[in-house]
Structure formats: structure tokens, C-alpha cells
Amino acid sequence: xxxxxxxxxxxxxxxxxxxxxxxxxxxxxxxxxxxxxxxxxxxxxxxxxxxxxxxxxxxxxxxxxxxxxxxxxxxxxxxxxxxxxxxxxxxxxxxxxxxxxxxxxxxxxxxxxxxxxxxxxxxxxxxxxxxxxxxxxxxxxxxxxxxxxxxxxxxxxxxxxxxxxxxxxxxxxxxxxxxxxxxxxxxxxxxxxxxxxxxxxxxxxxxxx
Amino acid sequence: xxxxxxxxxxxxxxxxxxxxxxxxxxxxxxxxxxxxxxxxxxxxxxxxxxxxxxxxxxxxxxxxxxxxxxxxxxxxxxxxxxxxxxxxxxxxxxxxxxxxxxxxxxxxxxxxxxxxxxxxxxxxxxxxxxxxxxxxxxxxxxxxxxxxxxxxxxxxxxxxxxxxxxxxxxxxxxxxxxxxxxxxxxxxxxxxxxxxxxxxxxxxxxxxx
DNA sequence: TAGATTGTTAATCGATTAACAATC
DNA sequence: TAGATTGTTAATCGATTAACAATC
Numbered sequence: 001x002x003x004x005x006x007x008x009x010x011x012x013x014x015x016x017x018x019x020x021x022x023x024x025x026x027x028x029x030x031x032x033x034x035x036x037x038x039x040x041x042x043x044x045x046x047x048x049x050x051x052x053x054x055x056x057x058x059x060x061x062x063x064x065x066x067x068x069x070x071x072x073x074x075x076x077x078x079x080x081x082x083x084x085x086x087x088x089x090x091x092x093x094x095x096x097x098x099x100x101x102x103x104x105x106x107x108x109x110x111x112x113x114x115x116x117x118x119x120x121x122x123x124x125x126x127x128x129x130x131x132x133x134x135x136x137x138x139x140x141x142x143x144x145x146x147x148x149x150x151x152x153x154x155x156x157x158x159x160x161x162x163x164x165x166x167x168x169x170x171x172x173x174x175x176x177x178x179x180x181x182x183x184x185x186x187x188x189x190x191x192x193x194x195x196x197x198x199x200x201x202x203x204x205x206x207x208x209x
Numbered sequence: 210x211x212x213x214x215x216x217x218x219x220x221x222x223x224x225x226x227x228x229x230x231x232x233x234x235x236x237x238x239x240x241x242x243x244x245x246x247x248x249x250x251x252x253x254x255x256x257x258x259x260x261x262x263x264x265x266x267x268x269x270x271x272x273x274x275x276x277x278x279x280x281x282x283x284x285x286x287x288x289x290x291x292x293x294x295x296x297x298x299x300x301x302x303x304x305x306x307x308x309x310x311x312x313x314x315x316x317x318x319x320x321x322x323x324x325x326x327x328x329x330x331x332x333x334x335x336x337x338x339x340x341x342x343x344x345x346x347x348x349x350x351x352x353x354x355x356x357x358x359x360x361x362x363x364x365x366x367x368x369x370x371x372x373x374x375x376x377x378x379x380x381x382x383x384x385x386x387x388x389x390x391x392x393x394x395x396x397x398x399x400x401x402x403x404x405x406x407x408x409x410x411x412x413x414x415x416x417x418x
Numbered sequence: 419t420a421g422a423t424t425g426t427t428a429a430t431c432g433a434t435t436a437a438c439a440a441t442c
Numbered sequence: 443t444a445g446a447t448t449g450t451t452a453a454t455c456g457a458t459t460a461a462c463a464a465t466c
Contacts, residue, residue, distance in 0.1 A: 009457065011413060015406035019387075033423065045423090046459050053425060061424040062466040078409050079416030093309045097302035098404075107405050108412060147415055172415045174408055178228070189414040191407040195307075196316050197224035198400040199383055200287045203317060204220060205398040206356055206381045207288030218433065242447060254447090255435050262449060270448040271442040 021071035033064035080108030085146040088114040095152035148172035230280035242273035289317030294355040300325040304361035357381035
């Protein structure tokens with residue numbers, strides 16, 4: 001096992017490994033070789049072994065990998081056992097869709113609560129999660145200290161809201177607004193989900209085929 | 210201008226360029242140099258010039274790039290003027306959120322119609338888009354020939370549905386189900402939006418900071 | 419044991435960055 | 443003109459692939 005900085009390319013493949021291993025696991029597959037997994041994922045066996053070697057030795061010569069074990073190891077690397085706590089800010093259509101459909105627990109997140117400004121929504125529940133007033137936000141975050149905030153608010157509110165939350169100790173943002181967030185504060189991370197970008201990539205591809 | 214295969218890395222940066230240029234354009238910025246744009250985007254000026262050189266010469270020595278012009282050029286490369294036609298399949302929470310909030314026109318797509326199985330939804334409209342019965346799907350696609358389908362249906366329906374749509378001539382899939390789609394048919398493209406992957410990346414980062 | 423498959427080192431390939439002549 | 447900044451070529455860096463000894 002080499003001990004070095006993990007490249008972004010590797011980090012971005014980890015969730016994919018996790019997803020595919022989870023898939024195999026659910027199908028009852030007990031063992032898998034790097035070549036078979038590579039075939040399934042459309043990457044080389046070499047790359048898989050190289051990637052995994054950044055984190056340890058999880059396989060066995062002549063056998064391959066135990067699916068359940070490797071899945072758990074990668075889950076561990078990704079931090080799914082850390083019980084990170086998450087809140088949703090903005091319960092409009094998209095926020096509502098996430099609250100209703102997205103399985104936060106499956107990726108190891110504990111969904112605590114949601115916030116919105118709309119009086120009709122405040123006090124209601126979606127799948128057991130209470131929607132609170134934005135006025136309670138500061139106090140809530142200060143006392144319950146969630147790790148991550150999902151931002152499904154209007155564009156122009158995103159950056160100031162993020163700044164406010166960073167000050168209150170939030171360390172991760174799952175950002176669905178179409179702005180790229182940033183901060184000077186170290187140890188704070190953003191994952192910007194730009195829907196339009198992927199659709200434009202698709203547009204590019206079908207435009208020249 | 211070098212004429213060669215465009216790498217995925219470049220293709221994935223194009224929408225970002227487009228977004229940032231659009232942003233500058235909306236702010237009234239007339240010209241921008243590669244170094245200033247790079248600063249804004251967090252990449253090197255060299256990379257921007259190298260990327261753009263794959264498609265042509267859009268700048269001027271000593272001046273930089275005209276924002277409106279470069280924005281239009283990249284839009285053209287991405288195919289936003291092609292008026293691609295798109296349909297949404299599945300008008301549950303996520304499909305509904307997209308219909309309600311996502312600006313398809315802004316990325317050059319013409320949103321034709323949506324489909325769902327729910328009798329309560331069929332016949333209703335969301336932002337002027339009619340929701341039709343899934344039973345009309347084949348006939349509709351066969352006669353109106355949309356280019357792209359947005360898949361916001363249950364996981365297990367995704368792959369067979371995609372196969373069916375490919376046969377009917379759909380060439381692009383904006384896939385929000387958590388399965389990776391594939392086909393043998395050439396000229397068909399998939400953009401899988403895996404929400405969980407980005408959240409897991411975030412989990413990884415906050416777990417080790 | 420023989421076959422399979424790992425983890426790792428070395429080789430290759432490609433992408434990013436630097437440098438600079440050309441020129442607006 | 444002088445300064446700025448491009449497009450492109452060359453240099454560097456890093457990521458992917460290939461190869462193989464180790465070993466289950």
C-alpha cells in the first residue's frame with residue numbers, strides 16, 4: 001500500500017465501486033475478480049487494483065475479492081459509518097423530491113430536519129422529517145451541529161446562506177443551486193450538482209454523432 | 210487549431226465555460242482574458258487556451274476574448290442552437306421538480322411533453338407541459354421523434370424502457386434512476402445523474418479533514 | 419500441485435502547464 | 443509604438459495500463 005495523496009480521479013471512482021459492489025452484493029455474488037468487476041464497470045482490472053492499493057490490500061491472490069468485505073471496506077473509506085448528520089434547506093419541488101425519494105440512510109447520512117420559508121410547509125412532515133421555519137435555522141444548527149446542508153434554495157440566496165452556515169459550523173454542502181460556492185474557510189467542502197452541465201454534455205454528444 | 214479527438218476532460222469543461230461566460234455576460238462584462246477567466250474558474254489560463262484551441266481561434270492577441278462571442282461559440286459547440294427536443298418520462302416528485310424548475314430552453318432544449326402512469330396526473334399540465342399516459346408513449350415518440358428522454362421512473366423500469374425508446378429512435382438519455390444504462394446501438398448516449406455519488410464524495414472529504 | 423489473481427513496479431500514454439513567437 | 447495576450451509547440455507531470463513475481 002502506497003501512502004500518498006489520493007487523486008480526484010480515484011476519489012470520484014470510489015462511489016462507483018461502492019455502487020457496483022452493493023449491486024453485486026444484493027444479487028448474492030460472493031466473490032469477484034478485478035477483471036470481472038472491470039468488465040462490469042467498463043474500466044481495466046489494472047485500474048481497479050491500482051485504485052484499491054491506495055487504501056490497503058483487500059484481495060487475495062488466486063481468489064479475488066470478497067464482495068461483502070470489499071463493499072464494507074470502501075464504505076468505510078467513504079465514511080458511510082460515520083453517521084454524518086444532514087439538513088435540507090429549501091423544501092420546494094426539488095427539496096421535496098429529495099426528502100421524499102432520496103435514501104440518505106443508504107449512503108450513511110442521518111437526515112435530521114428540513115427548513116423552508118413557506119408558512120404552509122412549516123410544521124408539516126415529509127417521510128417523518130419535520131419542516132421548520134428558516135427563523136429557527138441558526139439556533140438549530142448551533143445546538144444540533146449537523147455536518148452537511150443540502151441547498152435547494154433560490155440561486156441568489158445560496159452564497160450568503162452558505163457563508164452563514166459555515167460560520168455556524170457546517171462543513172459540507174450538497175449544492176443544487178446553479179452557482180459555484182466557495183469559501184476561504186479550510187475544511188469546508190462543496191459538491192455542486194449542476195444539472196445543466198450534464199444535459200449540455202448530452203447535447204454536445206448527440207450534436208456530433 | 211488542432212484537429213483531433215476531443216478528450217472527455219475537455220468535453221466536461223465546456224458546460225462550465227459556458228456557464229461562467231453566461232454569468233459574465235449577464236453581468237455586462239464585455240471582454241475577458243484567459244488568465245482572468247481561469248482565476249474565476251480555478252483553472253490555468255493555459256488550460257483554457259489549450260481547450261479552446263481544439264475548436265478554433267476565438268480570441269485576439271493583446272485583447273483576450275469577447276464574452277458574448279465566446280459564449281455563443283461554446284454554445285454552438287455544445288449544440289444549444291440545435292433545438293433538440295426532449296420529453297420527460299415519470300412525473301413523480303423528481304420529474305415534477307424538473308418540469309417545474311429546470312430551464313430546458315436555457316440549454317437549448319425544447320421540452321415537448323411528459324408521461325406518467327398515474328391517472329390523476331394524466332391530462333394535467335405543469336408550466337404548460339401536458340402530462341400524457343404512458344400508453345401513448347410509443348405512438349408519440351414514433352411520430353414526433355424527440356431526441357432525448359429524461360428518465361425519472363422507478364429503477365427497475367429504466368433499462369427496459371430505455372431499450373424500448375432506443376428502438377423508437379431516441380438518441381440521448383438524461384437518466385436520473387440509479388442504474389447505469391447501456392446499449393449496443395451506436396450513436397446513443399447516456400448521462401447518468403447519480404445523486405448518491407456526489408454525496409458520497411462529500412462524505413469522503415468531510416470524513417478525513 | 420496447477421491455475422488464478424493479487425499488489426506493485428515499470429512503461430506508456432495523455433493531459434496539464436510552461437514558454438514564447440506572433441500580433442493585435 | 444509598447445504592453446498585453448493570444449495560439450501553439452515543447453516540457454512536465456500525473457494517471458492509466460502492462461507486466462510479473464508472489465502466493466493463495
